[in-house]
Amino acid sequence: MIAEKFKDLPNKSLLRIDEVALFFGVHQRTVTRWLNEGTLEHVKPGGKTIRIFRESVVKLIKKTKESGI
Numbered sequence: 001m002i003a004e005k006f007k008d009l010p011n012k013s014l015l016r017i018d019e020v021a022l023f024f025g026v027h028q029r030t031v032t033r034w035l036n037e038g039t040l041e042h043v044k045p046g047g048k049t050i051r052i053f054r055e056s057v058v059k060l061i062k063k064t065k066e067s068g069i
Contacts, residue, residue: 006061016052040052
């Protein structure tokens with residue numbers, strides 16, 4: 001079930017790259033590539049700091065589940 005998958009996702013609106021990488025079990029460079037491709041929505045609140053919207057991670061999970069990937 002999709003809801004079960006979200007229990008391991010930190011419950012905050014903005015996530016760090018390392019948190020998203022850990023959640024998906026991928027390298028941080030993969031998450032950075034997803035950001036550059038537009039797969040995940042993010043914001044740069046200052047300097048080089050990047051935060052990923054939790055909702056965009058949820059959307060990616062749902063999209064992946066729906067497509068059967």
